[in-house]
Amino acid sequence: MDFTRRQFLKLSGAVAATIAVVELGFDDKKARAKSKDFKIAELKPTSTICPYCSVGCGILVYSKDNDVIYSEGDPDHPINEGTLCSKGTTVRQVYTSEKRITKPMYRAPGSNKWKEVDWDWALDKVAQNIKETRDRTFVHKENGVIVNRTDAIAYLGGAALDNEECHLLHKLFRAGLGLTYIEHQARI
Amino acid sequence: MTNHWNDLQYADVLMVIGANPAENHPISFRWISKAIEKGAKLISVDPRYTRTSQMANTYAQLRSGTDIAFIGGMINYILENELYHKEYVSAYTNASYIVDDQYSFKDGIFNGYDEKTRKYDKKQWGFKKDKEDKIIKDPTLKDPRCVFQLMKKHYSRYDIDTVVGVTGTDKETYKEICKAYASTGEVGKAGTILYAMGGTQHTVGTQNIRSYAILQLLLGNIGIAGGGVNALRGESNVQGSTDFGLLYHNVPGYMEVPTDADVTYQGFLDRITPKSGYLTNKPKFYTSMLKSFYGDNATKQNEFGYHFMPKLGAGKDYSYIRLFDAMYRKEFEGLMMFGANPVVGGPHASQSIKSLANLKWMVSIDLFETETSSFWKKEAGSDPASVQTEVIFLPACSSYEKEGSVTNSGRWMQYRWQAIKPKGESKADLEIVHMLARRLKELYKNSPNPSDMSLKALTWNYGESDHPDIDLVCREINGYDMKTKQQIKSFGDLKDDGSTSSGCWIYCGFYPENENLAKRRDNTNEGMSNFLNWSYAWPANRRILYNRASSDLNGKAWSKDRVGIVWNSVEGKWKGNDIPDFAATKGPDDPTFIDPFIMIAGGKGALFAGINEGPFPEHYEPYENPISNAFSSVQLNPAVQFGEKATNAKGDVSKYPIVATTYRVSEHWQSGSMTRNVPWLAELVPHMYIEISEELAKEKGIAYKDRIIVSSARGEIEAYALITKRFKPYKLKDKTVHHIGMPWHFGYNGIATGATANVLTPNIGDANTTIPEFKAFLCDIRRAK
Numbered sequence A: 001m002d003f004t005r006r007q008f009l010k011l012s013g014a015v016a017a018t019i020a021v022v023e024l025g026f027d028d029k030k031a032r033a034k035s036k037d038f039k040i041a042e043l044k045p046t047s048t049i050c051p052y053c054s055v056g057c058g059i060l061v062y063s064k065d066n067d068v069i070y071s072e073g074d075p076d077h078p079i080n081e082g083t084l085c086s087k088g089t090t091v092r093q094v095y096t097s098e099k100r101i102t103k104p105m106y107r108a109p110g111s112n113k114w115k116e117v118d119w120d121w122a123l124d125k126v127a128q129n130i131k132e133t134r135d136r137t138f139v140h141k142e143n144g145v146i147v148n149r150t151d152a153i154a155y156l157g158g159a160a161l162d163n164e165e166c167h168l169l170h171k172l173f174r175a176g177l178g179l180t181y182i183e184h185q186a187r188i
Numbered sequence B: 001m002t003n004h005w006n007d008l009q010y011a012d013v014l015m016v017i018g019a020n021p022a023e024n025h026p027i028s029f030r031w032i033s034k035a036i037e038k039g040a041k042l043i044s045v046d047p048r049y050t051r052t053s054q055m056a057n058t059y060a061q062l063r064s065g066t067d068i069a070f071i072g073g074m075i076n077y078i079l080e081n082e083l084y085h086k087e088y089v090s091a092y093t094n095a096s097y098i099v100d101d102q103y104s105f106k107d108g109i110f111n112g113y114d115e116k117t118r119k120y121d122k123k124q125w126g127f128k129k130d131k132e133d134k135i136i137k138d139p140t141l142k143d144p145r146c147v148f149q150l151m152k153k154h155y156s157r158y159d160i161d162t163v164v165g166v167t168g169t170d171k172e173t174y175k176e177i178c179k180a181y182a183s184t185g186e187v188g189k190a191g192t193i194l195y196a197m198g199g200t201q202h203t204v205g206t207q208n209i210r211s212y213a214i215l216q217l218l219l220g221n222i223g224i225a226g227g228g229v230n231a232l233r234g235e236s237n238v239q240g241s242t243d244f245g246l247l248y249h250n251v252p253g254y255m256e257v258p259t260d261a262d263v264t265y266q267g268f269l270d271r272i273t274p275k276s277g278y279l280t281n282k283p284k285f286y287t288s289m290l291k292s293f294y295g296d297n298a299t300k301q302n303e304f305g306y307h308f309m310p311k312l313g314a315g316k317d318y319s320y321i322r323l324f325d326a327m328y329r330k331e332f333e334g335l336m337m338f339g340a341n342p343v344v345g346g347p348h349a350s351q352s353i354k355s356l357a358n359l360k361w362m363v364s365i366d367l368f369e370t371e372t373s374s375f376w377k378k379e380a381g382s383d384p385a386s387v388q389t390e391v392i393f394l395p396a397c398s399s400y401e402k403e404g405s406v407t408n409s410g411r412w413m414q415y416r417w418q419a420i421k422p423k424g425e426s427k428a429d430l431e432i433v434h435m436l437a438r439r440l441k442e443l444y445k446n447s448p449n450p451s452d453m454s455l456k457a458l459t460w461n462y463g464e465s466d467h468p469d470i471d472l473v474c475r476e477i478n479g480y481d482m483k484t485k486q487q488i489k490s491f492g493d494l495k496d497d498g499s500t501s502s503g504c505w506i507y508c509g510f511y512p513e514n515e516n517l518a519k520r521r522d523n524t525n526e527g528m529s530n531f532l533n534w535s536y537a538w539p540a541n542r543r544i545l546y547n548r549a550s551s552d553l554n555g556k557a558w559s560k561d562r563v564g565i566v567w568n569s570v571e572g573k574w575k576g577n578d579i580p581d582f583a584a585t586k587g588p589d590d591p592t593f594i595d596p597f598i599m600i601a602g603g604k605g606a607l608f609a610g611i612n613e614g615p616f617p618e619h620y621e622p623y624e625n626p627i628s629n630a631f632s633s634v635q636l637n638p639a640v641q642f643g644e645k646a647t648n649a650k651g652d653v654s655k656y657p658i659v660a661t662t663y664r665v666s667e668h669w670q671s672g673s674m675t676r677n678v679p680w681l682a683e684l685v686p687h688m689y690i691e692i693s694e695e696l697a698k699e700k701g702i703a704y705k706d707r708i709i710v711s712s713a714r715g716e717i718e719a720y721a722l723i724t725k726r727f728k729p730y731k732l733k734d735k736t737v738h739h740i741g742m743p744w745h746f747g748y749n750g751i752a753t754g755a756t757a758n759v760l761t762p763n764i765g766d767a768n769t770t771i772p773e774f775k776a777f778l779c780d781i782r783r784a785k
């Protein structure tokens, strides 16, 4: 059964024929014949890495349309070899949790509630806030030395982001905007 | 980690100190178990009997904040009994270097100390040099002024009785651990040290880790399979986010940030480039990085765009605690947070909430509403009407709703593919930063202002749509030839003349011309479980750092069971189970043939190294402590800096007699936003609790599940009492102290809610890193009613 899974994973985009069989512990052969009927059999697994701790376990996520149906430890992954801890096991619910925020929100000064806003408005507002503060506080030269910095905007975060995101965040906020207060979880 | 997760199976002895992998890195424990199955011994050193302790052969109780005493005693034991790896110590470390005559140590203070600034002049801890400016050495290690002898003298004060009187460890257990761990100093044996935040989150955090490294160097445990100094990192990509310079003092690849004292690029490079060792190449890495930021706008004429970069105020500390100090003093207006929840995760949390109200605006980019994003709410203890901060929340999507790579603790850069479209209107952070950058560039497009040239010069070529092309980002990180646009094969090919570009030199090589190697999924084990064709490990796909030390002086493996790389004299190159840490053809004729520590000038492991509080780790008590220092009359690390007085309250033992620490549980993660909002995990650990010993419970008349109040000089919290055998009173030299502990994951938002432990923790940091002292503070407890 492992063979089927592994072979399957190498054919990216193929349809999982026997995944459900393995997971549900049914008789392999009988179930294989019927596998079309299983919900999960139609699904495409996608390989990902656990978003929680830094062991970096491999996870397969099975999704369909707008839903994540199932996830399991990646049997091919050399570190976890198919196993996961409580957090990795629950990764599906990071998507399905009703607590997810799905629209940008705005809280006006003094207000006691959020208001949903659209992306364009929110991003324009963020860009304007940055520009307004930056323009007022930016130091181009100090004592004759070009310093190109603002100490009035801080940046925090990044330990859960992708490398590519960290690169662009660093590039924009330090190299582009001149922030000095740049920190993230490695310090705490 | 110098090594990686699968490698743990090759250890003979594993010492876990300041970490709890069975609980917090559960799957890593498979490889620890494998080592145990093969006969390895596991030692667990922790204030509390943890899940890791339960699996260990030996458990040692250690009062929070006394690691240096504990390890110092082990160093003493090893030196006194000559149990160190003699060849390794003599040839691969700086043990033989003769130290400058000025060096001295008296009653807790090294030479060169200035009381007023609480700083040392580190230049006074140099080595003696001959007429040709070469360091004088004594390979016999007998000269009384050589590092080895000075170290021996320094740690001779760490005798077992003094040590256990400070740490509270049972004496027999301590001796047993000294003996078991010292056994790895035998040629061919391997011992590994695993640590996490229990090591770093102290006023002496950096010296704690240095003490582990010294122990490992003495025993010949670095560079070999089953060895190393291994930091178990907490978040999936805290390795990567650090590699990419998201800390005020580093740009990508652990290079320096210029200050206003660095008026020219050349002067700056001269300051940051060492005279020997691999980092003599730094100018190539730095210039290539500037090219990745500013492209063709970085020219020889404008010092490769050096002045586009912000320069820090020389000597100013911009680290996390200081950032919140500045916020308290209303020194800044805006805060951008990409997945951060400081009012749960930062020290002195109740103060952080108040300081946030001093902001003009704040932007929170996250999956869930965090305690920080809604700090203005009544539930946070704020009065919304009086909080004038404008708050914008942008919904981010999760890791499998987008694609990109993360770097695990073993430095494996692993790709994650997209499984589903982002939920609702949420977006990838990559997309958010891209859309924001495009807007900002548009806003500044026509500015003639010299202040805005950096942003105008910044290249942002990731496609014209709102959705950036991640492949272009990956290619930029790796780097390319500016003329041909061909990808660079390795960081050895980077140039300092502006002809190459590379966003992060330590990653250069992960994306040669046609393949992003982070996507590799070949799990063939070609030897020593290094999985060289699975993903990509920085630097240069090396799996064990300093692997030259896996072989003896002639290039022969110390142990046939632990072959890292070996010198093949017939083929004239290094071969084996890993990628050599240097040019594979470097043979015995090369004077650096026996220099494994390529990143250090001189190539030798640093037993003696100038960091802020001295060349040898010395025990000082935590900021808040229950006893006076047994090793000197200096109570607190003399190089620790104090920040904003108003946010720095200190508790005294007379009022707060109990030692407290914080930790994590398997079912929650960090500040909890990604676990307390997930139904199953919230259900598994739904409540905040405080672990107290049976003895303390009896003394205070507290029963299991009673609501109790824990107070510190910063504030108080209420939670359930969990009475446990896992904590025991500490029998120190002159008195017995109680020790309690609690998880720090909770806050008022989400499905599972509870009091925030960091309301109690102090706003003081390590003397080198300013990492807060979360792990050792004083408190008192009482029943809630």
Ligand code: SF4
Residues within 6 Å of the ligand: A050, A051, A052, A053, A054, A055, A056, A057, A080, A083, A084, A085, A086, A087, A088, A089, B024, B025, B026, B027, B028
């Ligand atoms: S499954 Fe558990 S051990 Fe593995 S990476 Fe995720 S949180 Fe860490």
